[in-house]
Amino acid sequence: xxSQTNQPYMHDLLAAVTDVMLENGNIDAVLGRYKVxxxxxxxFIGLIELxxxxxxxxxxxxxxxxxxxxDLMGAQRMTVITRIRKLxxxxxxxxxxxxxxxxxxLARRRLISDARLQQGAEAEVAI
Numbered sequence: 001x002x003s004q005t006n007q008p009y010m011h012d013l014l015a016a017v018t019d020v021m022l023e024n025g026n027i028d029a030v031l032g033r034y035k036v037x038x039x040x041x042x043x044f045i046g047l048i049e050l051x052x053x054x055x056x057x058x059x060x061x062x063x064x065x066x067x068x069x070x071d072l073m074g075a076q077r078m079t080v081i082t083r084i085r086k087l088x089x090x091x092x093x094x095x096x097x098x099x100x101x102x103x104x105x106l107a108r109r110r111l112i113s114d115a116r117l118q119q120g121a122e123a124e125v126a127i
Contacts, residue, residue, distance in 0.1 A: 017041065018048050
């Protein structure tokens with residue numbers, strides 16, 4: 001390139017060439033504006049084309065976008081525990097009692113079924 005070529009000039013040239021290539025525009029118009037021959041930037045043009053074909057756009061999932069937004073905004077994630085914590089104290093107590101009662105019913109049911117199985121096994125042994 002010319003001796004007047006410097007870093008910002010090169011960045012602007014490559015950005016303009018990349019934009020034109022992405023829009024399927026005329027590269028020669030950009031090269032004429034920057035007064036550069038096609039041979040001088042042919043290596044860059046090939047690299048830009050390879051990168052364009054290799055790097056395809058991917059749309060993130062809704063879940064990822066939602067979590068990213070919460071992380072960036074500093075919003076608290078709504079888990080079951082945080083939802084329960086936001087409930088009034090009376091509702092928390094009632095939910096806790098219902099949960100304990102449910103576990104007790106399940107345990108009682110299991111104990112009764114185990115006792116019946118054991119009685120059935122003892123009855124078979126006695127016969």
